[in-house]
Structures are given as structure tokens and as C-alpha cells.
Amino acid sequence: MVYIIIHILKKNTMFSRIFKKKIYADYATLTPIDGRVLKVMVSIYKDFDKNPGALYSGAVLAKKKLEEVRKKVAETLSNTSSNSVHADEIVFTSGGTESNNMAIQGVIDAWYTTHKEIPCIVTSTIEHPAVKKVIDNLVNKKLVTVSYIPVLPSGVIDFVYLRNVFETENNIVLVSIMLVNNEIGVIQSLSEIAKIIRYHKKKNNSIYPYFHTDGCQAPCYIDMHIDKMGVDLLSLDGGKIYGPRGVGCLYIKRGVKIQGVMYGGGQEFGLRPGTENLPAICGFEQALYMAYAQRKDEVLRLGEMQQYVYKNLPAGVFVNGTTLPGERVVNNINICKKGKDAEFVVFQMDTLGVEVSAVTACQNVQEESRSYVVDALGQDCGASSLRISFGRHTTWSEVRKVVKLIQKIYTI
């Protein structure tokens, strides 16, 4: 009885502070696992706990389950009308970071099996470390050259610059530009980039460049069917879509020449060795399916919350990057007040019951305490920007509290 009362009190946001239940406004760094996903995982552990690589019928059932789920992921990424994605184009990985590593390093490794010339990678200045550092490593090893496409103050890449790069650079083998930025939520128009790529492929009569996008932040908010985006490679991550940790996938268009980054067993079409993590893979599929299914409603709901925050920002506080609908995902609000130390604000807000972020959790804070993404917008806000990211469990009552807190902290 006492437990039930405490439970009810806990659920009631009025009392949440007493029980130290904080308002979570950092969904872009990690989405809590959805209960239904966790249920799927547990049920697979209980009912399909066999190695899909073995020969007996129990293992064959596990293998069947794996292929069924692979097909479902392909269907989710297809336009329903065209079924453009095939199951054999989906490789399951340990997450978005590995998917990005495989996409970039794998394409370059494959390039060198038949070429000697140093290839060029085209990328943006605001990529996630899991793309940026992979490219940095290839540069350090003198295996690639890079053209960095700058972004406009809106956060959208500079298309004039991009077009020019295509006119002047030779040997562009890979274009890697993220769909949704993890810090500022800005959406890049992949279909526009794909058009330019297609034009140059045709002109040069070449299979290159391939087009990769880090789509980890996107599935809950964007219609990202593959043929609409025109990409050859797409990275996804379970931990950003209310799915399990430690799982993701890389979509690899048929015909793309790529190698794995790890070696071992012949799993995942020989591209990703290691016993398949079936419970996590099934959980990932469930999470991706739900992200797509709930997308339209969530975009409406969170879009209104985003507008509400925009409208109620205190004087002197502005939004980093575009606020145009369609150019930014609805769950992201990244704000700056010049001279206001963002890390300090994170601690202040935490003390007052709201969890938000300054720079990405994936930067090495010891090394870099400013955001290179925000700095790329040209406003010198890298150390004074706060990312508020809402999600599936965010309520209006929470949003209002967050706004009140922002008003309080930023007007002191």
C-alpha cells in the first residue's frame, strides 16, 4: 500500500522533485530504452538463445529470426510503394560508431584493393566525432585527402562551396555528410547533395563517389526512406531511437565496394564477424519500427514544444542555427548567450532538476571543452551553448518548467 502511494506520488510531476526525479531533456545523447523494446530483447534471450551460425534446427530458427528481422529493417527503410531496400543491404553492427567506421574506412580499404591513387573524401565541418575522427585517422595515415564543406550560419552546408569542390577535386571516392546534426539538430538536404553526386558520376562515368550519411539522430523525426535520400550508405544506432545499446546497422547499397573493419567469422555477409547479437538486433528492429510509426505524431507534438521554447527565450539568448521548419529536427533546441559558460549552466540546471548538455558526450572533454559544431556557425558560441533535446516522454508540464528555468538562469 505504502509502495503504491509512493509510486503514485513519483508519477505525479508535482512531487517528482521531492523524489529527485529529474526532467530529462537530453534525448539526443541517449534515448531511454522503450519498455516494448526491452520486452522483445528479453523474449529473444529466452526463446532464441542459440548461435545463428550453428547447424541444428534450434540454431536455424535463430538464423531465420535474424533474417526475418533484417527483412523488416529493410522494409522500414524502403518506400512502402517501391520496396527499394533489400535485406542483403542491411549489416548489423555494434552501433552507430561502428557503422560510421565501416562505411568510411571500409570504402577506402576497398578502394585500395584496385587503385593506387590517394582518394579524396568530402565531408562537412560539423560531423559527429564518429565520422570526423575516422577521417582524421585516414588523413594521418596519408590514405586520403579531405575537402571540408563549411556550413552557413544556419548550419546548412554551403552548396556553392560543395559544387565548387566537385568541379575542382579529382578522385572523390566518398561523400560523408550527416543527415541530422547531433548538437544543433540541423537537417542537411541529402537529396540535393545526391543530385550533385549523380551528375558528376554520370559526367565522369564512374561508380564513385559513394554517398554516406550518419543518420543516427534522424529516424524518430524524418522521413528517411533510402531512395528519397539517394544515399549509398546509411548509419543507424539503437541508442538514439529508444532501442538497445550496442547495436545498430549500416545500410550498404548493392554493388558498393566495401570491406569490414574487423576480421573473423563469416557473419553478416562476411562484413561483420562475431556471433550475431540477436536479442539486441531484434530490439533494434522493434525500436526502428516504432520510431517510424510514431514519427508523424511526435513531429507535431514536439514541434509545438520547440516553438514554445523559441518564443519564450529570454533576451540575449538566441538559437544556434536555423529555426526554419524542415531544416531542423523538432526535438532540438540549441541556445547561446554570449559569455555564459555552458558547462556551468548544465550543472546549475542539473541542481535545479533538469538534465541537458553542453558539448557532445562523445567529445573528449579534457581535450576540447568547446563545441566545434557550434563554432562552425561562426558566432563564437562554442563554449556558451546549451543543447536541450526533448523526446518521447517529454510532457508539456516539463517543457514549461524547462522554460521557466532557462528564463531564471539566463536573466540572472
Place this chain on the structure above:
Amino acid sequence: MVYIIIHILKKNTMFSRIFKKKIYADYATLTPIDGRVLKVMVSIYKDFDKNPGALYSGAVLAKKKLEEVRKKVAETLSNTSSNSVHADEIVFTSGGTESNNMAIQGVIDAWYTTHKEIPCIVTSTIEHPAVKKVIDNLVNKKLVTVSYIPVLPSGVIDFVYLRNVFETENNIVLVSIMLVNNEIGVIQSLSEIAKIIRYHKKKNNSIYPYFHTDGCQAPCYIDMHIDKMGVDLLSLDGGKIYGPRGVGCLYIKRGVKIQGVMYGGGQEFGLRPGTENLPAICGFEQALYMAYAQRKDEVLRLGEMQQYVYKNLPAGVFVNGTTLPGERVVNNINICKKGKDAEFVVFQMDTLGVEVSAVTACQNVQEESRSYVVDALGQDCGASSLRISFGRHTTWSEVRKVVKLIQKIYTI
């Protein structure tokens, strides 16, 4: 009520065949997750579902949990008296395959940051594909040369050959020899190998060679405290110790020069990027702890079962590799009858209710339908060998049934 009766019947092995509950005798390919481990994972998903890289106190708690678990893993791998393993020597990975990739590729990558000469790797002829193929890849890229140490008919490596290699090979940078073979269960005497390595390191006044072992098959059966084994690098995997899939660790002795195989965020001391998979990591720690805690009892129990099978093998069927206690883990029985097609036996046994393996699930069956491990023993049994591997849930009643089935199938 009906459900309860069915449940009781299911539990009763007499009726298990009616309900198609097979006898699982393939623990070496995958251990079913322990219920207590699954419980830990679920509880972490519920209570610590924050990104350990963020700054707010909830995330700091997740980070604390991560470091607490890292310390516990270090303690488990330490001799209790010496506490020889430090928490900062444990890097969590996505599993044994990744750990092996990092150990081998990472050491070679680090070598090339300060050297130009092509290094030599010393390894055995019976390594798991997750070691073998990593080395193959480095050979193909002309980044290393390799000395393959053959094994004796017992499956134990040829120490005369090994000593000779150390006398004749220059530039040995890495020795990678597995602790317990996944197919034949043979244990290599790592401390003996370590002695030879130490002698040559001292003689050459060099920090090289490093000593890596793939220990994935070992924790449930062997006292593998680090300083006893004398290794610099040790790979472990959750899926082989009744733990979660998609998680493992690499022990890296302080001072070992190594790089990661993937690039991105600064997680795991900069060696393994990507949001830490805290639920799986906590489950892994729990599984490793339990493996060690139950080891002595399990070695006795499964050892008796192993002896029972040995004694009751039909005529013409012999055990691949040593049967000497201490030279082979107690859960592994790998048998051969010349000319008997092993894959066919796997299907036969499956039909009759027992799940076993022929070649490892990690080989690409299309490519290789014989076991190179068994072939390395020199008896031409690569296509006619069956691996029976028992485990935590194996009962005497099951063992007797397996033996009866073996007798039936192999005397036809």
C-alpha cells in the same frame, strides 16, 4: 492449471522429447544467458539509462557504475592476494571478436607509429577465425610476417618449434596463442610461453613481443588470473560465459603500446569509441564473476561427465587431442570416426533431440566444410569430427542420453 501441468511435464526430462525440448550440448558455441545476468541487464536499463559521458548527476552515476564494474572485472582477473590487474587495464568491447581485432591490429598499428620494419607475429595453427583472419588480413596487406606454431597430435603447441622460432625470427612484436581452443578444448600452457617470451625480451632488451591470448572459452573452467598466465593482452566474451551477447573486454597491461580499431568519441580511454553499453557491461561483469565463483564445482561436475563419455565411446571412435586432465577443459569432447561425415551426424543427432556442432559456427561453411583445427592434429579428421560441449545446465540424465545416442549413431 493446465499450464502448470504442461510446465511440470516440460521440466521433466522424461517428457521433454514430447515437447521437443532438445538437449543442448553446444555450450562452446554459445552459452544461454544466465537468468541473474539478464536481471542485472534489465535493472541497469531501468535505473541507469543515461549516457555515462554526459555531465549531469544522473549521467555521473552511470559513469560511476561503469567504473565500479570495470574495477570488479579487474579484481576478478587479479590474484586475490596481489590485485595485479588495474581497472584502467580493462577496455570494454562489443565482444571477443572485437577484442581480438583490437589486440592484434591495435598493436601492429601502434608499432608502425614509431617503426618502419615489418614486424613478425607468432601464432598457432589452431586459432579461432577472429585471430586467424585478423592476422591473414595484416599479411595480405604486407604489414606483418607470421610464424605459425604447429600443434602436436595432442593439440598442445610444439614448444620445440616455438623455441626455435624465437631463436631465428627477428622483430617478433606479438605472440597470439589462445588459452582454450574452441573446437577441441585443449589448453595451452601460457605461463610456459610467457617464460620464453620474458627470456627473449630480456635478452634483446626490448618491450616486445607482447603476449596476447584469446581467452573467450576459458573463464568457466580455468584459473586464469592474469599474473599467473603472464599475458599482456587477454580477450574475453560475454556470450561464452552465460553473459550477454555483444559485449566483452580486452585486458591491456599498463604500458602496452596499442591503438583502437575504430575512431570516434573518447570513450574507454580513447581506445573504443561509442556510447558505453552499460547494461551489457554490467551483465558481463556479473557473468564473469559467476563463472569464477562456480568454477571449482563445475570443473568437478563436468569433469566426471567428460570421463563418463570418454569411457563409453563406441569402438572406432576416438577423441581428438589430449584427454589428460589439465590439458583440456572439462566441458569439451571432440570425437572422430574416420569416414563418418560430421555434418550429417549433427543433423541426425538434432533429429533425435541433441544439439551439437561439427566445425565452428564462425567458419564460413560455404567456403570451408572441414575443421582446420582438427586437421592440424594430423589425423585427417577435419570433416568427420563432432564437438560435444556441456555446460552449466547439463544434467547426468542428459549426458547418459547423449552417450546412448552416440553409441547408436556410431555403431550403425
